[in-house]
Amino acid sequence: MLISCENLSVSYEKHIAVENVSFHIDDGDYLCIVGENGSGKSTLMKAMLGLLPLKSGKISFNGITLKDIGYLPQQTQIQRDFPASVFEVVLSGCLSRRGIMPFFTKSDKLFACEKLERLGISELRYHSYRELSGGQQQRVLLARALCATERLIFLDEPVSGLDPIVTAEMYDIIRTLNQKDGITVVMVSHDVPGIISNASKILHMDTRLLFFGSSSEYMLTPLGKKMLGGASHD
C-alpha cells in the first residue's frame, strides 16, 4: 500500500468540501476519482498533496515522500499568460530531485529531453508555453510531472477542454505510463465512459464517498450504470 487515507475531511472556511473519505492506493494502481463538478475531487487531491490542510483524518505515505510524486494541476489562470518556454516548464519538474543544489545538471536536461521525446513534443522545446494549444500544454505539464517522478503521478482533469481525438491520445499515453512503465496513476475526471476501461479502481465521491473499489465492480453498481449510461447521451 503506497498511500492510505482514513476518514479525510477538508473544508474551506465553514464549507465542507470533502467529508469522511477513506481509501488507499496500491503500487501500480490506476485510480480514477470521479464525480460531478464541485463534488470535491480537486480538493481531495490537493489535500493528499499537502496543498490544503486536513480538517480531520489521516494520510499515511508508505515508502514514498512528496519528492516521489508528479502532479498535473487543474489549469489555473496565472499560467496562461506566463512567459516561459516549454523546456523551462518541463525542466522545472526536476527541481525536487535537485535538493539544495542550485543549478540543473546535464543529466537533468537529458532527462527532460527524454520526457519531451516520450510525449512527442520534442519539436516544441523552444516554443512559448502560452502559445501552445490546450492539448500541447497538457502534454507539457505531463512531461513536467514525469520529470518529478518515476513512481506516482496525480493528474487533475488532464483532458478537460481537449477535443475527442486529443483526449484519446492523452488517455493512451497515461495508460502506457501505467502499464508499461509501472507508474501509479491517480487521476481526477468526470468522464466516466472515457476512463472506465483504463482505470483499475474507481473512487466516486460527492463530498462524501459514494463508491470505492475496482472498476469492474463499479460498472455493476446502480451508480456506475447511471454514470456510464447517462453520460453516453452527450
Next chain:
Amino acid sequence: MIEFFVTLFSYEFIVRAVVVGALISLCSSLLGVSLVLKRYSMIGDGLSHVGFGSLSVAMAAGLAPLQVSIPVVVFTAFMLLRLSESGKLKGDAAIAMISSSALAFGVVVTSLSSGMNTDVFGYMFGSILAVTRDDVTVCVSLSVIVLLLYILFYNKIFAVTFDESFAKATGTRVDIYNMLIALLTSVTIVVGMQIMGAMLISSLIIFPALTSMRIFRSFRKVVICAAILSVVCFFTGILLSFAFSMPAGASIVLVNLGAFLIFAVIGRLFSPDSRA
C-alpha cells in the same frame, strides 16, 4: 557632448550615484519579474510606502534609518504574504490600506517632530546626488547579496513563480522561497528608496518586467532583458536629468515609460510567432 560626460563623471558624487543607482535598478528589475507574474506588483508599491513611514519615524526618533526600516519592511512583506496566502483579506485591498496608513503615519510623525525636513523629502522623491560614501558601501554590499541569492535560487524562483502548487506538491519548500522573494524585495526597496524615492521605486520594479514581456516569451529571456533594460534606462534617465536639469527619479521613470511604449509597438508589429 563627450566633454559633458567627462566633466560629469569627474565628480565623485555623481559616480557614486550612478554605481548605486545601476545596482538598485538591476536588483529591482530581477525581482520585478516574479512580482509582476505573481500579481504582487502592488506589494512593491505598498512596501515602499511602509518604508517611507518607518524611515520618517526612525529619523524623528533619531535612530539609524536603514537599520529600522529594513526589519519593519521585511516584517510587513511577510505579513502581506501570509494574508494573501490565507485569503483572509483580499490582497490588494490589504496593501492599499497598509500603504496609505504607513504614508500618513510617516507624514504626521515628521510634521509633529521637525516639520517636513529635507531628508524626509529626499526619501519621498529621491535624492540621488546625496548618496554618501557610507551609503555606497551599504548599497553595494546589499545589492551584491541580493544578486547572488537571486542567481543561486533562480531555478527555484522560476518554479515558485510559474506554479506554486506543483512546486509544493512535489516537495519544494515553497514558503521558504516566497519568503526569500519577499526578503530580497524588501531590502531592495528600502535601499532603493534613498536613490529613487518611495514614490518611484515601485516603477523600477514593475516597468522593466512589463516592458520585456512585450517581446520575449521565455522566462530567462524576460529576466535578462529586464535586467539590461533597467540599467540602460537608468543611465539614459540620469544623463537626461543632468543634461536638462530635471529630477533624476522622474526622468528615469519617463525613460522606462518610453522603453515600454517602444517595446509594446515592436511586440505588436512583429506579432508573436510561437518561438520562445
